[in-house]
Amino acid sequence: MVHFKDKSAGYLVNHLARLLEQALAVAIRPLGLTPGQFPTLLALWARDGQTQAELVREVDVEQATMALTLKRMERDGLIRRERNPEDSRSRLIYLTPHAKALEDRALAQAAEVNARALADLDEHEAQQFLSLAIRLVETLRKAPD
Amino acid sequence: MVHFKDKSAGYLVNHLARLLEQALAVAIRPLGLTPGQFPTLLALWARDGQTQAELVREVDVEQATMALTLKRMERDGLIRRERNPEDSRSRLIYLTPHAKALEDRALAQAAEVNARALADLDEHEAQQFLSLAIRLVETLRKAPD
DNA sequence: GCATTTTGTATAGCATGCTGTTCAAGCTGC
DNA sequence: GCAGCTTGAACAGCATGCTATACAAAATGC
Numbered sequence: 001m002v003h004f005k006d007k008s009a010g011y012l013v014n015h016l017a018r019l020l021e022q023a024l025a026v027a028i029r030p031l032g033l034t035p036g037q038f039p040t041l042l043a044l045w046a047r048d049g050q051t052q053a054e055l056v057r058e059v060d061v062e063q064a065t066m067a068l069t070l071k072r073m074e075r076d077g078l079i080r081r082e083r084n085p086e087d088s089r090s091r092l093i094y095l096t097p098h099a100k101a102l103e104d105r106a107l108a109q110a111a112e113v114n115a116r117a118l119a120d121l122d123e124h125e126a127q128q129f130l131s132l133a134i135r136l137v138e139t140l141r142k143a144p145d
Numbered sequence: 146m147v148h149f150k151d152k153s154a155g156y157l158v159n160h161l162a163r164l165l166e167q168a169l170a171v172a173i174r175p176l177g178l179t180p181g182q183f184p185t186l187l188a189l190w191a192r193d194g195q196t197q198a199e200l201v202r203e204v205d206v207e208q209a210t211m212a213l214t215l216k217r218m219e220r221d222g223l224i225r226r227e228r229n230p231e232d233s234r235s236r237l238i239y240l241t242p243h244a245k246a247l248e249d250r251a252l253a254q255a256a257e258v259n260a261r262a263l264a265d266l267d268e269h270e271a272q273q274f275l276s277l278a279i280r281l282v283e284t285l286r287k288a289p290d
Numbered sequence: 291g292c293a294t295t296t297t298g299t300a301t302a303g304c305a306t307g308c309t310g311t312t313c314a315a316g317c318t319g320c
Numbered sequence: 321g322c323a324g325c326t327t328g329a330a331c332a333g334c335a336t337g338c339t340a341t342a343c344a345a346a347a348t349g350c
Contacts, residue, residue, distance in 0.1 A: 003187070004187055004252070004255075005184070005187060006279060006316090007273070007275065008255060008259055008265055009165065009259045009262050009274070009275065009278070010165045010166075010169055010258060010259055011166075011183075011184065011187075011264070012275060012278040012279060012282060013158060013161050013162045013278065013320095014162050014165065014166065015205065015234075015282050016158050016162070016278055016282050016285070017158045017159050017161070017162030018205075018283055018307070018308095019282065019285040019286065019339090020154065020155045020157075020158055020159065020222070020285065021159065021307085021308095021336095022212075022307095022308080023155075023285065024155055025308080026337095034335065034336085035159075035239070035335085035336085036335060036336050036337085037154065039150070039159075042149055042150060042156075048149070050205070050272070051298075052298070052299065053297075053299085056298095057232075060232075061162065061163075061336090061337075061338090062160075062299080062337075062338060062339080063299070063336070064299090064300080064301080064302095064337090064338075064339080064340090065336070065337055066299095066333070067299060067300060067301080068300095068301090068336075068337090069263070069330070069335095069336075069337095070335095072335080073152055080219070080292090086347090087298080087345080088344090088345065089297070089298045089344065089345045090297090090298055090299075090345095092301090097220070097309055103162060107149070110153060110155060111153075113151060113155060114153055114154045114155055116200075116284070116288055117154050117155070117281050117282075117284060117285055118154055118281065120280050120281075120284045121277065121280065121281075123198070125277060126154075126294070127231055128273065128277065129154070129274070129277040129278075129281070130151070130152065130154065130157060131265075131271065132266065132270060132274040132277070133157040133158065133161055133274075134157060134267075135176075135265050135266065136161055136164075136262050136263065136266075136305090137157060137161050137164060138158050138265070139261070139262060139263075139264055139265045140164040140165065140168060140261070140262055141164065143168070143261055162339070163338095166306095166337085166338095167337090167338080170305095170338080179305065180305085180306085181306050181307085183309090196328075196329095197328070197329065198327075198329085201328095206306090206307075206308090207307075207308060207309080207310080207328080208329070208330090209307090209308075209329090209331080209332095210306070210307055210308070210329080211328060211329095211333090212330060212331080213305090213306075213307090213330090214306075214307095216330090217306095219303080229328055232315080232316075232327090232328080233315065233329070234314065234315045234316070234328045234329070235313090235315095235327090235328055235329075236328095236329090242295085263300060274310090289292095
């Protein structure tokens with residue numbers, strides 16, 4: 001019998017997200033990183049010295065979530081904050097040398113987890129899955145409700 | 146420029162899962178339900194009177210997670226627990242009449258959220274996405290690490 | 291030039307997930 | 321018939337997400 005859960009995008013995506021997050025957690029634990037830090041690290045590896053508000057827009061989480069993530073990253077020695085000469089409400093967020101040094105190994109672990117998840121799909125199917133996922137994200141980001 | 150996040154199954158699925166969970170939260174809030182309760186409700190609507198261990202296997206979350214979810218559901222008047230005559234370590238979990246009465250409306254809301262997420266895809270693409278997602282879930286559930 | 295609005299952050303409170311630990315009850319083997 | 325293993329469940333501690341609130345600094349309007 002086919003259950004609701006095999007026909008529900010929400011159910012499947014939630015389940016898949018938990019499995020992927022777990023796999024990533026295991027893969028990057030030896031580096032002292034956690035899955036929740038990954039999107040912010042990607043943004044900072046791409047461009048160092050951003051404000052919290054910029055990171056919020058790029059990572060698409062709520063400001064309160066980003067504030068807490070940055071607090072943990074600071075605690076863990078991944079970032080430091082310096083005053084922003086342009087706007088004294090905000091501070092600029094910079095990666096520590098330690099966090100910069102982790103980039104290659106962290107990306108390699110993430111790529112390995114992705115490859116493992118997609119292992120059962122051929123090249124075309126994998127690309128298809130990513131394209132469709134992007135379209136769902138875009139659809140939901142635009143939907144006002 | 147294409148970012149890592151547009152090529153990473155993990156990044157995309159995490160983002161998509163957050164968007165879908167949020168949309169579902171809004172849609173079922175008027176019913177007094179939360180997204181985390183949904184998988185357990187689906188299992189109990191399909192078969193009432195299961196043990197916690199059975200629900201854990203069906204929903205595929207950790208036992209501690211299920212224990213806490215059930216505690217909140219009990220607090221919210223969605224379930225009650227009765228002693229299991231077969232095994233006094235466990236209790237059988239039953240939906241309250243209130244929770245049973247919510248089934249149709251809750252399923253309708255979930256279906257509406259799924260439809261909205263898939264709105265940009267045609268019939269074939271939507272089916273393709275669900276099939277591929279199922280295969281990723283199965284691959285990761287089998288992977289030992 | 292000042293009141294109002296907007297923007298940038300922090301914090302509290304809560305839901306949902308995890309690991310680790312503990313404990314009771316059932317099962318197994320000798 | 322009991323020691324030891326297995327199974328069912330609860331709870332503590334923590335990460336990651338959300339909403340709601342609060343407040344300071346910047347921008348805007350008149």
